[in-house]
Amino acid sequence: MDAQVVVLSNDLYHQAGSYVICAPVFRGDPGDHHPAVVPLTGPVAGHLIPAFVVGIPQSALRDRLGTADPDAVARAVNVITAALAGG
Incomplete structure (x- = not known):
């Protein structure tokens, strides 16, 4: 599944509300609208973050x-993704 930009609003990320690139991880029902994510960038990269601490990207x-x-x-x-990718 494609990576997406999400907003973490949780103390695990040292700057609450910062943007990171995450890979969604669906648990249980594949149609679940509240997946967990695994950040691909930032200080908590590789750690499973439950959906309730993740903001919906568009909103x-x-x-x-x-x-x-x-x-x-x-x-x-695009700007956030490029910045996180080092571009």
Whole structure:
């Protein structure tokens, strides 16, 4: 499954609310809308993070950007992803 940018809102990440790239890990029902994730970047990379401490990418970005414009959200995802990838 493709990696995605999510917002961690949990003390395991040293800067609460920071963006990291995560791989979703579905547990139980494959249709579960609340998967766990495994961060691929950051200080908790490789650790399973339960869904309840993870923000939904699109809504979290909309809230932070103050807009629901899909182009603005997509640009933000691209910028964050590039920054985390070292680009």
